[in-house]
Amino acid sequence: MTSFLQIDLPAMLVGTLAALVCALIGNFLVLTRQSMLGDAMGHVVLPGIVIAFVLAGTTATWVMLTGAFAAALFSAMLVEFLRRMAGVEPSAALGAVFTAMFALGVLLLEQSGVARTTFDVHHILFGNIETAIWPAAAGIRSLFDLAALASLPPQLGRLAFGLVVVALIIVLLFKELRVVSFDPDFARTIGISPRMIGALIVSLAALAAVVSLSAVGVILLVAMMVCPPATARMLTDDLRTQVLLSLLFALASGVFGYAIAVLLPLAFGYEISLGAAGTIAVVAGLFQLAAMLFGPKRGIPRTA
């Protein structure tokens, strides 16, 4: 029990919270045909986080958030510049910028010497859920002990903060998000600016990327922004139900994925470990595959 509280519970919570916050905003990326933006976001915030850490010397939440947002904003401006001022084809502009930003982040990691001490390229790519531990946990009573709870891994607080902000804004602006995603021209005629709501969607995706990146890595972030919403898309025609179902699949991926990562090798008696972030993402992908094969709303084949 104690080892579950010390090792498994915090890791499972980190993975699941990251899955929830990414899936929540992912619904609107999928509906507005910007799924690859989730991927781009995961890549562009890396140099921001590294530079912020080098300048401030701490991984405090606000430092990470500021650095990542600055990087996301800078990248967005760079993409807009390449598209509008220079006339580069949109997806090429996005691709050129996000690869260059990630390359810059990787180089900064190596050159500044923070690699392997605070961040690691592998952790950024693969996720390092396993490092979220709660050494102060001494038993079930620790769950009600404020002093012990205070030593929970810091990523948890960051993720909870991100989840609350994203959820609150989506609940408050649900109908505005719906009308802009469905019919931007109409939204403009009733005084709801598609540009503003679009910027909000991108900002929330950036926030989700920031709180998740150092905790779970790029790949879990992308998988969670796309797979649970895509799974839910196969099951319902109602937006609210879709969002709720995507959260359910994110939760299931987090819990089952982590459990499989820990238990599957044990069950076969192997002394190997499966990366939890990767396993969670694979489980989310398998849910999507099942929904695409058997879901009631998978859609009619398009004859190309």
Next chain:
Amino acid sequence: MLAPFPSNRVSSGIMPIPPLAIRDLSVQYGGRTALENFTWTAPERGLVAIVGPNGAGKSSLLKAVLDLVPKAGGTAEIFGKPVSEQRDLLAYVPQRASVDWDFPATAADVVAMGLYRRIGWLKPLRAADHVSAKKYLDMVGLSEFADRQIGALSGGQQQRVFLARALAQAAKLFLLDEPFAGVDAVTEGVMTRVFRDLRDAGSLVIAVHHDLSSVKDIFDTVVLLNREFIAGGPVATTFTPDNIARTYGVPLSLNSGQ
């Protein structure tokens, strides 16, 4: 049936402010002129057809009035003020193909979008709003399709859903882009009836229309344009073979249609 539409209070003054006044409006797309120095003042109420050949700038005219495309020059005023201050008074029905038909939204969801502006920012929809949305669907004869996904409806039914959304806006000025394009006979009948009800309740309906043969049956006012204003006024006196020939460049028989 049309109780939700308030009577036209604007007309109670001595000099009524026109619902739509366009002066010297020009629209350009990447250097190509779609519309040039268009000037026209709409009547206070009625059913107006905007008629002209393909590429004459009909859709551009509506979009520029609504600020959906930038104006290269000129002004468009809704009841005497810029469109940004008069959003509550107008409703727009776009041409059919412009949305994602796979979107997770039912017919009732789409109609409820017409209520969003009155509900206001940050506030969720309430049960009464859903009831209200169903009522507008009933007006276009689609109450039994309220929970159908929007893409699962026929083309004509989809067009009626968008008309119901416009009705839900309780506007005074309705702008529609080719509402009759490719719809079935039932939908055509429903739309004609709804337009007449709107006119009788004191509203102005302006529709881009492509079928010359039905202009006289549906509309009372016509505007002819081909990149520029050609003629505008009551159908009886303006929709003449002479004006039509000037618009299309060649004499057209009224019965040939399109």
Next chain:
Amino acid sequence: MTDLSPLVSILLLQAGYNTIVVMLGAAALGAATGIVGVFAMLRRRALVADAVAHATLPGVALGFIVAVTLGFSGRSLPFLMVGAALTAILAALSIQWITNRTRLTEDTAIASVLATFFALGIVLLTVIQTLKTGGQAGLDIYLLGATAGMLREEAIILALFSLVVALAVAAIFKELTLISFDADYARAHGFPVRLLDLAILALVLAVVVIGLRVVGLVLIVALLITPPAAARFWTNHTGYMTLISATIGAASAYFGAAISAVSPDTPTGAVIVLVAFTILLFSVFFGSARGIVVRAFGARQWRGAS
């Protein structure tokens, strides 16, 4: 990095024979990606290429496991390459299936396939890391690329493969240009558009698998996107654009390999991508056909004349 003299001597091909071969091999790869990238970009396959590249990871890992199981070295190149190609093809087919057979749009298909395949690769890598066998560390280079420790034979194979790709493009150049410009016209006149699109995808697959060793699967897509995007600013002609794109790709890979030869810790892929992006930014401003400076100057001239 502070002392530039080693870099200069390497750039001038004064380094050891082995280093020179490796740099030229990288340049050949850059040229091949530059050529293929033109058509990948014109036919909107750039982001598909990204997914396909990420999807090579499970293949590389499986190749390693199979090689070790059969008693070969885990780093044996043929196993890794075949594995990479197989999972990459599976990913390309999955994207097509999702786009054609479900209501999900292409962007969602690309993103979910990318994420799921890459995640599967990560899981397999973590399995490999706990296997009691040598050579696991060698797999790292396929993520972000490395030229350090590259063998002369590998570099030569790289150059030969790149030559084959260039020749293949040259053979069907006018057909590729036609479908990129006007697919409907090409279809109407009996050109096998679907087959040609498949050829582009096959070429993309080929350069991605070849390029894994040098650039790494995370960033290889940049070599397919950035050089053609930069080349577009220097010419309005598809033929010249392809040549310029090949040159920019080759130069990026050459300089990138040289810089990482000086500081062996730096992932080669990251350096190459940054060199290419710098060339893109330079082209955006100073490109002779569509560069911002040239356009501004040209417009003033034109206005002065009228």
